[in-house]
Amino acid sequence: MNVTVQIERRNNEPPRPEWICPSCHQGARHSEVRANLMVCPHCDHHLRIGARERIQQLTDEGTFGELWTMVTTLDPLQFVDLESYPDRVREAQAKTGLGEAIVTGIASIDSTPCVLAVMDFGFMGGSMGSVVGEKLWRSAELASGEDLPLVAVCTSGGARMQEGILSLMQMAKTSCAVDLINEATSPFVTILADPCTGGVVASFATLADICVAEPGARLYFTGPRVIQQTTQEELPPGFSTAERNLELGHLDAVVPRRDLRVKVGNYLRLLGGGEEPDRGEGTEDGTGRSGRLAQAAAERARTLATYARRSFVRGDREAPGPPEEAPAREQSS
Ligand SMILES: [Zn+2]
Numbered sequence: 001m002n003v004t005v006q007i008e009r010r011n012n013e014p015p016r017p018e019w020i021c022p023s024c025h026q027g028a029r030h031s032e033v034r035a036n037l038m039v040c041p042h043c044d045h046h047l048r049i050g051a052r053e054r055i056q057q058l059t060d061e062g063t064f065g066e067l068w069t070m071v072t073t074l075d076p077l078q079f080v081d082l083e084s085y086p087d088r089v090r091e092a093q094a095k096t097g098l099g100e101a102i103v104t105g106i107a108s109i110d111s112t113p114c115v116l117a118v119m120d121f122g123f124m125g126g127s128m129g130s131v132v133g134e135k136l137w138r139s140a141e142l143a144s145g146e147d148l149p150l151v152a153v154c155t156s157g158g159a160r161m162q163e164g165i166l167s168l169m170q171m172a173k174t175s176c177a178v179d180l181i182n183e184a185t186s187p188f189v190t191i192l193a194d195p196c197t198g199g200v201v202a203s204f205a206t207l208a209d210i211c212v213a214e215p216g217a218r219l220y221f222t223g224p225r226v227i228q229q230t231t232q233e234e235l236p237p238g239f240s241t242a243e244r245n246l247e248l249g250h251l252d253a254v255v256p257r258r259d260l261r262v263k264v265g266n267y268l269r270l271l272g273g274g275e276e277p278d279r280g281e282g283t284e285d286g287t288g289r290s291g292r293l294a295q296a297a298a299e300r301a302r303t304l305a306t307y308a309r310r311s312f313v314r315g316d317r318e319a320p321g322p323p324e325e326a327p328a329r330e331q332s333s
Contacts, residue, residue, distance in 0.1 A: 021045055037257045046214045046257055048194060050096060051103040051120035054153055058191075058261055059116065063108035068138055069099055073131045077164050085162040092123045100131045101156070104139045109151060110265020112272070115143040118153040121195070125157030128200050132160075133170030136204060140177035144184030149268045153191045154205035158198020167199070174204035187271030189264055192242070192251075194218055210267045212253045213242035214260075219250070 017027020023045035033040065037057055038047040049057070055064050072089075079085040093099060101123040107116040117139045119126045136152070143150035159167040181188045190208040192201070194217035202221050205211070213219060220240040228235055238244045245251045255263050 039257055048121055050122050051118040054118050059107040059109055064105055066105040068135050071131050073129055079162040096123045098123050101126050102132045102135050104135045110261050112265050112268045114149045114151050115139045116151050119155050121155045126155050127157055127160035128170050129160035129163040129167045133173045136174045137177045140181050143186045144180050149187035151189045154196045154200050155193040156200035171199045171203040178204050178207040189267050192217055192219055210252050212255045213251050215254055217242040219245050
């Protein structure tokens with residue numbers, strides 16, 4: 001009986017919304033927010049989304065084929081803070097259902113085939129360690145070899161401190177990967193999502209042919225608080241936001257999430273000369289149109305990567321094999 005009275009009283013209170021926007025504090029139903037691509041229906045605040053959801057939103061249905069899932073990190077520094085590094089990786093894997101902070105594969109965006117690399121902030125803050133560097137490298141290698149565009153969705157807290165200097169090396173490695181794509185004249189487009197910071201924003205994320213960001217995304221190398229403490233100066237309003245970066249010329253566009261698929265598809269067609277790339281599936285020789293330039297660049301870059309790859313990443317592509325085999329440079333003609 002008492003229970004009945006309590007329920008009646010509760011029913012008189014205004015119903016609590018299922019979901020409250022962290023930005024404008026207005027309520028909405030989960031289904032409404034989800035249908036709006038995880039963007040607040042009231043204030044357009046873009047919520048963080050994981051790699052799987054991003055892929056689902058960005059690509060044409062059923063076109064994503066994941067690659068290099070078996071590439072996993074080693075623990076070269078035997079790093080332990082409160083927990084060991086392998087324990088932290090295992091926890092992140094259990095939490096996100098992902099193998100690493102980046103998911104890579106082949107997909108089609110608005111009917112344009114491409115190689116896609118998507119980072120996930122939920123996996124150890126989207127930090128870039130050896131595996132992120134390696135998978136981005138392989139994506140670039142595939143894109144340049146197959147004459148496909150590369151699209152990368154970047155969200156990251158920066159370098160992975162558990163890998164120390166090796167994670168900083170990934171800035172150089174991924175920058176070389178961009179060089180590889182450039183030499184092969186494959187288009188490269190990056191989408192920066194909140195937050196994109198540190199070593200990722202300071203390497204491949206901002207080296208693309210076209211670099212766009214989602215509204216309100218925070219993009220910076222060093223956090224505002226640290227800058228403020230160091231310089232002892234008040235920072236301007238909107239510091240480090242996508243909109244401010246656009247004003248300063250660091251970005252090409254700020255694109256709302258609902259427009260991303262079509263806009264990126266347009267960019268890829270524009271950069272690809274207005275035609276859909278021919279992946280060579282229907283051609284007689286089956287080799288696609290990978291030009292000599294791309295092959296030469298791929299070979300050179302592969303040589304470069306050999307050293308950085310072997311000791312730090314356990315992968316699925318090659319057995320340990322003979323150490324430091326000499327690159328067959330003379331053979332390429
Ligand atoms: Zn809102």
